[in-house]
Amino acid sequence: MYRRVVDSDLWFSFSRSPTVVVAAAVATIMMMAALFAPLIAPQDPFDLTSLSILDAHIPPAWMAADDHRFLLGSDDQGRDVLSAILYGSRISIGVGLASVALALVLGVSLGLLAGYVGGRLDALIMRTAEIQLSFPTILIALLLNGVMRSILPADLQDQLAIPVLIVAIGISGWVQYARTVRGTTLVEKNKEYVQAARLIGIHPLMIMLRHILPNTMGPVLVIATIHLAVAIITEATLSFLGVGVPPTEPSLGTLIRIGNDFLFSGEWWITMFPGAALAILVLAVNLLGDWLRDAFNPKLR
Amino acid sequence: MALLEVDRLRVEFPTRRRALVAVDDISLTIEAGEVLGVVGESGAGKSVTGAAIIGLIEPPGRVAGGEIRFDGRRIDHLSDEEKRRIRGKEIGSVFQDPLTSLNPLFTVGQQLVETILAHSDRSADDARRHALRLLEDVGIPAAAHRIDSYPHEFSGGMRQRVVIALAVCAGPRLIIADEPTTALDVSIQAQIIALLKRLCRDQGTAIMLITHDMGVIAETADRVAVMYAGRIVEVGRVRQILRAPTHPYTTGLMDSIPRLGHDDADLAQIDGAMPRLHEIPDGCAFHSRCPHAFDLCRRRRPVLQTTGEAAAACFLFDQERSDD
Amino acid sequence: MTDSSGPLIEVRDLVKTYDVSRPWLARVLERLPVQTLKAVDGVKFTIRRGETFSLVGESGCGKSSVARLVVGLDRPTRGSVLFDGMDLAGLRRRSDIAPIRRRMQMIFQDPYASLNPRWRVEDIVAEPIDAFGLVANRSERSGKVAESLRQVGLSPEDARKFPHEFSGGQRQRISIARALAANPDFLVCDEPTSALDVSVQAQILNLMKDLQQRFGLTYLFISHDLSVVYHVSSRIGVMYLGRLCEISAAKDLFRRPQHPYTRLLLDTIPDVEMTGRERVSVPGEVPDPIDPPPGCSFHPRCPFANERCRQEDPTPVQRGRGMVACHAVEEGRLPPFKRSDLGQ
Numbered sequence: 001m002y003r004r005v006v007d008s009d010l011w012f013s014f015s016r017s018p019t020v021v022v023a024a025a026v027a028t029i030m031m032m033a034a035l036f037a038p039l040i041a042p043q044d045p046f047d048l049t050s051l052s053i054l055d056a057h058i059p060p061a062w063m064a065a066d067d068h069r070f071l072l073g074s075d076d077q078g079r080d081v082l083s084a085i086l087y088g089s090r091i092s093i094g095v096g097l098a099s100v101a102l103a104l105v106l107g108v109s110l111g112l113l114a115g116y117v118g119g120r121l122d123a124l125i126m127r128t129a130e131i132q133l134s135f136p137t138i139l140i141a142l143l144l145n146g147v148m149r150s151i152l153p154a155d156l157q158d159q160l161a162i163p164v165l166i167v168a169i170g171i172s173g174w175v176q177y178a179r180t181v182r183g184t185t186l187v188e189k190n191k192e193y194v195q196a197a198r199l200i201g202i203h204p205l206m207i208m209l210r211h212i213l214p215n216t217m218g219p220v221l222v223i224a225t226i227h228l229a230v231a232i233i234t235e236a237t238l239s240f241l242g243v244g245v246p247p248t249e250p251s252l253g254t255l256i257r258i259g260n261d262f263l264f265s266g267e268w269w270i271t272m273f274p275g276a277a278l279a280i281l282v283l284a285v286n287l288l289g290d291w292l293r294d295a296f297n298p299k300l301r
Numbered sequence: 302m303a304l305l306e307v308d309r310l311r312v313e314f315p316t317r318r319r320a321l322v323a324v325d326d327i328s329l330t331i332e333a334g335e336v337l338g339v340v341g342e343s344g345a346g347k348s349v350t351g352a353a354i355i356g357l358i359e360p361p362g363r364v365a366g367g368e369i370r371f372d373g374r375r376i377d378h379l380s381d382e383e384k385r386r387i388r389g390k391e392i393g394s395v396f397q398d399p400l401t402s403l404n405p406l407f408t409v410g411q412q413l414v415e416t417i418l419a420h421s422d423r424s425a426d427d428a429r430r431h432a433l434r435l436l437e438d439v440g441i442p443a444a445a446h447r448i449d450s451y452p453h454e455f456s457g458g459m460r461q462r463v464v465i466a467l468a469v470c471a472g473p474r475l476i477i478a479d480e481p482t483t484a485l486d487v488s489i490q491a492q493i494i495a496l497l498k499r500l501c502r503d504q505g506t507a508i509m510l511i512t513h514d515m516g517v518i519a520e521t522a523d524r525v526a527v528m529y530a531g532r533i534v535e536v537g538r539v540r541q542i543l544r545a546p547t548h549p550y551t552t553g554l555m556d557s558i559p560r561l562g563h564d565d566a567d568l569a570q571i572d573g574a575m576p577r578l579h580e581i582p583d584g585c586a587f588h589s590r591c592p593h594a595f596d597l598c599r600r601r602r603p604v605l606q607t608t609g610e611a612a613a614a615c616f617l618f619d620q621e622r623s624d625d
Numbered sequence: 626m627t628d629s630s631g632p633l634i635e636v637r638d639l640v641k642t643y644d645v646s647r648p649w650l651a652r653v654l655e656r657l658p659v660q661t662l663k664a665v666d667g668v669k670f671t672i673r674r675g676e677t678f679s680l681v682g683e684s685g686c687g688k689s690s691v692a693r694l695v696v697g698l699d700r701p702t703r704g705s706v707l708f709d710g711m712d713l714a715g716l717r718r719r720s721d722i723a724p725i726r727r728r729m730q731m732i733f734q735d736p737y738a739s740l741n742p743r744w745r746v747e748d749i750v751a752e753p754i755d756a757f758g759l760v761a762n763r764s765e766r767s768g769k770v771a772e773s774l775r776q777v778g779l780s781p782e783d784a785r786k787f788p789h790e791f792s793g794g795q796r797q798r799i800s801i802a803r804a805l806a807a808n809p810d811f812l813v814c815d816e817p818t819s820a821l822d823v824s825v826q827a828q829i830l831n832l833m834k835d836l837q838q839r840f841g842l843t844y845l846f847i848s849h850d851l852s853v854v855y856h857v858s859s860r861i862g863v864m865y866l867g868r869l870c871e872i873s874a875a876k877d878l879f880r881r882p883q884h885p886y887t888r889l890l891l892d893t894i895p896d897v898e899m900t901g902r903e904r905v906s907v908p909g910e911v912p913d914p915i916d917p918p919p920g921c922s923f924h925p926r927c928p929f930a931n932e933r934c935r936q937e938d939p940t941p942v943q944r945g946r947g948m949v950a951c952h953a954v955e956e957g958r959l960p961p962f963k964r965s966d967l968g969q
Contacts, residue, residue: 008968192739195731195733559830
């Protein structure tokens with residue numbers, strides 16, 4: 001297994017591009033930090049008992065006059081900004097990954113069906129996709145989010161805020177997957193190995209899953225990586241607008257929104273550090289996605 | 302002096318492990334007005350040889366050794382600009398897929414006129430008259446009308462005729478034709494071959510005809526070079542090589558062609574397949590498939606030995622091998 | 626219900642039309658009519674047990690469409706295909722169809738597209754074995770795969786590899802091994818060697834002949850290459866623009882071709898033996914199948930065409946052991962065929 005990875009063209013192209021290696025390292029570190037936030041964060045920002053309003057508005061350690069407990073400063077409730085970022089990116093990345101998974105499953109299934117079955121089902125799915133594409137993604141996510149929240153009873157709204165957000169972002173992103181997978185399916189379904197499988201009476205569902213699906217996974221992986229960056233940004237935007245995760249469990253977007261109120265009173269660290277964390281995370285993931293796309297498409301090299 | 306001289310040409314494609322040698326030390330000549338067939342199986346290096354002559358090796362591939370001389374002048378180390386000037390004006394080219402040689406956005410007339418103007422000092426009107434004459438010459442029916450059509454409005458066979466018109470419009474002295482009939486149906490193939498032969502005869506143009514099809518060689522070429530794994534294994538007059546091949550590879554190749562009138566018996570076959578570029582064995586590249594291979598073939602690489610009008614690279618015919 | 630003396634395959638008045646119109650919206654907006662292409666037009670032949678029947682013709686003549694109809698990859702617009710007396714299209718229940726499917730297999734043209742690049746050879750060859758439930762357990766399965774690979778001249782160790790590790794000729798062997806794995810009676814071979822180099826082509830043709838003798842296989846062989854067809858066939862059908870113009874025993878077809886199109890094809894075979902015979906260059910090209918000429922579809926290129934050929938469809942008539950559809954042959958106004966280099 002190890003040999004196969006090291007011998008592969010993908011690894012070769014990876015090890016030859018320093019930017020990508022750095023991006024991969026940054027993304028991995030940030031994801032690990034988010035995953036192990038409870039272990040490494042100096043403070044549990046959700047534990048209200050550990051917060052003290054006396055600690056509020058303390059600047060970053062190197063700027064503070066006497067109190068050096070907060071490396072990146074503290075916010076208006078006395079929360080450690082670094083801990084808030086670690087926990088916040090946990091929610092951001094979690095929501096991002098879950099929405100990507102949802103969009104991927106939805107888009108890949110619909111794309112496979114549209115491409116393989118064709119005819120009216122194809123027309124129905126692809127026209128729906130085109131209509132959805134004519135609206136900005138964020139608008140669709142806002143709309144879905146709003147509709148689902150208004151359906152839910154008030155007491156469940158905060159509890160279910162994160163699942164609702166995931167569904168909203170997931171559904172707003174399936175089109176890309178569906179289009180790509182449909183394209184590949186149209187090509188693969190006319191290849192002779194699929195004909196050969198049809199000939200011996202293999203069920204269409206099995207042909208789609210066992211023959212065509214594995215051959216579409218390259219481009220899907222590329223889209224998923226780029227989509228992860230988009231999903232994280234979308235989540236942040238929704239949370240910034242105040243319709244995302246509740247302030248009791250702040251994501252990076254929520255933190256930016258909270259800090260935004262203090263920007264003009266000179267307490268820049270409350271919003272700037274979460275903002276920088278978001279930017280670095282998204283940039284790293286985007287760079288990885290771009291590299292993957294080029295690596296899978298040798299003509300661009 | 303020959304019109305084209307290729308001397309110990311070597312073309313390499315660097316990969317991350319090592320350089321693959323696609324053309325390995327080949328030499329050949331083409332006289333003015335002569336048709337040289339270059340025949341071989343896919344991957345034998347015949348197309349790369351053609352591309353090297355017109356200076357169209359795609360990077361990272363490169364000419365790694367040897368010389369190409371056209372009309373006595375070395376052309377392999379010229380700048381891209383100088384190579385471009387030679388292409389079209391001195392050396393024309395015809396490829397397998399006519400669509401890739403034609404620009405879909407311009408009419409065939411515009412493309413012909415543009416090429417003629419680029420390589421001569423004719424006036425625009427004169428160039429168009431010349432273009433029309435060329436289209437008639439290559440057998441496009443109703444040429445006066447079709448000259449303003451776009452490439453997609455032509456059938457495959459007609460498109461290949463247009464490509465040939467384009468290749469000859471500047472009056473080149475050599476045409477590199479790479480599988481010009483492979484994409485066409487048999488009845489159309491015959492038409493295109495007849496056309497190439499006539500042009501060659503009428504205008505004294507030399508042709509390097511690259512193909513995998515022995516039938517096309519038999520009907521068109523004066524001499525033929527047989528390539529295997531990037532090397533020339535046998536070269537000589539077509540009649541001699543097709544009727545009485547000496548190299549075991551050529552013999553096997555000729556015997557494996559199914560023919561009309563030869564009944565029932567199994568076809569002779571060469572076992573195995575041509576080695577891929579990264580696994581070409583030492584010594585003679587053919588030794589692992591050769592029924593006559595002996596110890597020397599595995600150790601030393603044979604060079605072309607001339608006997609009469611033909612030359613073969615095989616120790617079976619190498620008089621000096623006893624000196625080894 | 627099977628009649629072992631009858632033909633294995635009987636193709637009855639097969640017609641296949643494809644809708645080649647623009648998409649509905651574009652068609653309505655641009656006021657274009659519905660366009661259909663008659664890929665197969667009234668084709669009719671039988672294949673006897675153990676023989677090789679070939680269909681030959683230029684690209685677009687419908688020979689591959691016939692192959693797809695015969696194995697049931699496409700449904701005929703009209704007409705039917707009987708396999709051992711049974712019409713596959715008339716069967717509805719999976720349990721009725723599967724035994725017939727097992728008995729007919731297909732070998733495709735492109736050895737690079739006919740094997741799933743992500744599957745190991747073992748799984749590729751075993752797919753029909755699994756589909757028809759031919760083995761009870763995994764060790765029987767690998768035994769059967771190894772046997773199939775050995776039959777086509779590959780080694781059982783090759784089962785663990787992926788398709789990209791093989792050359793074109795070896796891949797075609799894998800395709801054949803896969804087709805053989807279900808112990809079929811009938812193989813449809815659609816241009817099985819036209820993507821291969823000539824020395825490898827000889828290997829595959831010899832292998833196919835050998836397998837035919839060992840297992841008593843019946844072949845439907847599709848090719849554009851007359852020399853190959855001559856080498857492998859017992860009987861040959863020549864197609865032009867969706868129709869059969871001539872059927873004949875292989876040797877007869879090459880010595881005494883009847884239809885003018887068959888003669889044209891024979892004349893265009895390259896002269897590898899350098900007998901000095903000029904390859905005859907016939908003017909004209911295959912017409913657009915969406916808008917075929919009236920009457921006999923070959924008349925625009927036929928040197929013997931007259932007024933009747935331009936208006937009236939020729940009907941196939943029995944001629945010796947074969948069939949030919951040509952007014953000129955019927956009226957006896959064709960000159961005898963002369964070619965010096967074919968032994969009599």
